[in-house]
Amino acid sequence: MNFKDKISRYFSYGELVLYRKDNNPSRGELVKLTQLCNNFLDHVRDVFGKTIVTSGYRNKKYNKAAGSRDTSQHMKGEAVDIYISNIDMRIVFLYIYENMDYDQLIFENVNGKIWIHVSWKLKGNRKSTLTYRDNEYKKYSGGLI
Numbered sequence: 170m171n172f173k174d175k176i177s178r179y180f181s182y183g184e185l186v187l188y189r190k191d192n193n194p195s196r197g198e199l200v201k202l203t204q205l206c207n208n209f210l211d212h213v214r215d216v217f218g219k220t221i222v223t224s225g226y227r228n229k230k231y232n233k234a235a236g237s238r239d240t241s242q243h244m245k246g247e248a249v250d251i252y253i254s255n256i257d258m259r260i261v262f263l264y265i266y267e268n269m270d271y272d273q274l275i276f277e278n279v280n281g282k283i284w285i286h287v288s289w290k291l292k293g294n295r296k297s298t299l300t301y302r303d304n305e306y307k308k309y310s311g312g313l314i
């Protein structure tokens with residue numbers, strides 16, 4: 170795959186591997202990434218415009234570098250982190266919560282940086298919704314912001 174190869178209407182392979190040459194999903198992981206883009210991300214892009222993937226597929230090395238656990242869905246091609254500028258991300262979060270199917274949706278707010286983590290699977294989506302609170306407790310809690 171080349172970075173500029175489209176894997177869905179809007180998203181390129183490069184965007185989903187963060188343009189890292191040594192960050193290669195397996196064939197099965199690439200299938201999942203492609204499904205996530207076509208069934209989930211393209212719709213977000215249609216509704217809200219330019220959608221920036223701040224993290225997508227991560228192999229073991231990059232997952233570790235991100236400080237994430239080995240069970241992360243980023244390592245399976247099932248999760249992305251997204252950011253959309255010029256809009257309150259809580260609106261995007263609520264839109265997804267109310268209108269879309271997903272496995273896990275997390276509103277992340279870390280050191281003043283905000284993004285949405287979302288995972289999507291072809292089957293068995295749990296529709297689990299969490300908010301990360303970057304206060305003295307630094308913990309995830311269920312439900313909306």
Ligand SMILES: [Zn+2]
Pocket residue numbers: 224243248249250286287
């Ligand atoms: Zn994430």
